[in-house]
Amino acid sequence: MRVTSGSSGAGTGFTALHLVQPLDGGVPRVVADLAAAQTAAGLRVVVACPPGSTLAPAAARAGAEVLPWAATREPGPSLPGEVRAAARVLDAVRPDVLHAHSAKAGLAGRLAARGRVPTVFQPHAWSFEAADGALARAARGWERWAARWSDAVVCVSEAERATGVRAGVRGRFHVVRNGVDTRRFTPQAPPGGGAPPPLAGPGPGGLGLDAGRDGVAAPVVVCVGRLCRQKGQDVLLRAWDAVAREVRGARLVLVGEGPDGAALRAAAPPSVLFAGAVADTARWYRAADLVVLPSRWEGMALSPLEAMACGRPVVVTDVDGARESLPPGHADACLVPPEDPAALAAAAVALLRDPARCAALGRRAHDHVLSTFDVRLTAEAIADVYREAAGAPHPDRREPIPQ
Structure with missing residues (x-):
């Protein structure tokens, strides 16, 4: 990642706040790898996520500051309190950019910021694809509305961007493909990386997989x-x-x-x-x-x-x-x-x-x-998105929450 100085550059002296809900799956891995690349480039990285998330220790190991943000995965009665908690995090961190990951953080984060802070939303697959009927229509309606509070919408594929456009989302789209840590994910284990998982035998960790017949390993x-x-x-x-x-x-x-x-x-x-x-x-x-x-x-x-x-x-x-x-x-x-x-x-x-x-x-x-798909390429592209979002004119765009 190229490092620049100054309040409008995503580099040294720049604070990125990642607001994240999912406790498991791919999103925490994406954020942890991105946080590691960003801290290595000189950004101040803050990750706000629910306590108990696998992301919290991973982000801390990457050099990010970690703050608790209690939030459920699905919208519900706890949403107003989650929005207020997100607003408190914004006030405490005072980031140059808020980067909200996935549907729930995108919902609470954009309601909390509502144009006061340059905001990047990354859906990690659109919420309306996971729903049917009235719930899907409500999710599409929200994404269309909330695009006004998104200085950038980061899609991880051109196909994901096209899905959003077909759903009527009119935002400032950027396609930044997912990346992986190619120093960790390698064909052979790195030195000190540990032995492969046991594929046979009883006992803890043994999965009971057959070693194969006639000397041929089982696929x-x-x-x-x-x-x-x-x-x-x-x-x-x-x-x-x-x-x-x-x-x-x-x-x-x-x-x-x-x-x-x-x-x-x-x-x-x-x-x-x-x-x-x-x-x-x-x-x-x-x-x-x-x-x-x-x-x-x-x-x-x-x-x-x-x-x-x-x-x-x-x-x-x-x-x-x-x-x-x-x-x-x-x-x-x-x-x-x-x-x-x-x-x-x-x-x-x-x-x-x-x-x-x-x-x-x-x-x-x-x-x-x-x-x-090296994560360092992803981090460079995200830095460019941050620069654009933070450098653009940014009047207060707070509006009433839609009923």
């Missing part, structure tokens, strides 16, 4: 993501019977936790293992022959980028950001329609039966992420 498919409807693990389980029939000894590992965990465990056959939430997902990517993410909607999913940085081939659903994340020429083998278990199974079987092709796809994916 391992890994899915990393919050166990929830968005990530589509239920679709993957419906596809898995076909994969297990066609690929001898194949095992599936679901890494993560979430609201659908109990239902998924109840529906899973014995060849599916649940690793739970883990601190070091890189170790699981390296243990995989193939990484799958069957999402129903995204902006640009982080997990496939992390997997590709580790040199692993991926199969992903054709949702926002998926095509833009894949290397050229990978769509035919690696992209399937959402909500299509048969297509998902066919793609996984074809790759698992061809280890040489898997290895070649993984090598090309690794090079692609290094050149295009």
